[in-house]
Amino acid sequence: MSDAHHDHESAIRTPKQLAAAVIGFFLVTVLGIILLVQYVTQEKLGGAGSNALTAEATAVRLKPVADEGFTLKDANAPKVLQTGEAIYTSTCVACHGAGVAGAPKTGDAGAWGARLAQGYDTVVKHAIEGIRAMPAKGGNPDLDDIEVARAVVFMSNQSGAKFKEPEVPAPAAAPAAEGAAPAEAPAAAEPPKA
CATH class of the missing domain: 1.20.5 (Single alpha-helices involved in coiled-coils or other helix-helix interfaces)
Structure with missing residues (x-):
């Protein structure tokens, strides 16, 4: 074994x-x-991301985000006033389209009747300053008073009123004021005579 x-x-x-x-x-x-x-x-295999270090790909990555779908606005440019319908669509329709928080629905003559009876000036004042659940200027402080009035006219006329669209006031004569200032400056700069 x-x-x-x-x-x-x-x-x-x-x-x-x-x-x-x-x-x-x-x-x-x-x-x-x-x-x-x-x-x-x-x-060497060519695949997704293989051109990540090229100049074009780097430029795309470093491009400012504001260049993608944003419109830059010149703060010093004169303001272009929007139409009443454009203001309604961008700001007012959120509440007045569905009647949210007691807002009268656009087109509902019964809901607008008591408000329209107060008169154009009162309705516009309430829209600009705000009333009850509605914030001033519909919650958009960038709106001009004329734009708010245009939106009120648009909604009111859709609901049975016959308001006339507000007229835009003429701009103040700024160039005349600028021309007067330099004329005064040399007089103040002269030394007093002894």
């Missing part, structure tokens, strides 16, 4: 040989992975 155990002898007989075999196995595995990675990545 002792002869039967000698038939299946292993090449590894000591713990040092076992350690060397395990380390060798891991080294061969790691070397195989490294060679496989080098083989796969040896060829």
Whole structure:
């Protein structure tokens, strides 16, 4: 029976040989992975994002956000007044389209009747200053009083009134005032005579 155990002898007989075999196995595995990675990545592949460092792609990334869909407004330019319908669509329809918070619906003559009976000036005053749940200028402080009045006329006329669209006041004569100021300046700059 002792002869039967000698038939299946292993090449590894000591713990040092076992350690060397395990380390060798891991080294061969790691070397195989490294060679496989080098083989796969040896060829340059063109894929999504491969042009990320080009001048055009960099310029697109650095472009200001304001250039995308925003219109810059010159604060010193004269204001262009919007129509009553445009103001209604952008500001007033949120409440007056559905009757939110007790707002009279546009086109509902019954709801507007009592308000219109107060007269044009009162209705416009309430729209500009605000009343009950309605904020001043419908919550849009950028609106001019003329624009608010135009929106009131639009809604009122849709609801049975016959108001006339407000006229835009003529701009003040600013150039005449500018011409008068320099004429006064030299007189003040003269030294007093002794």
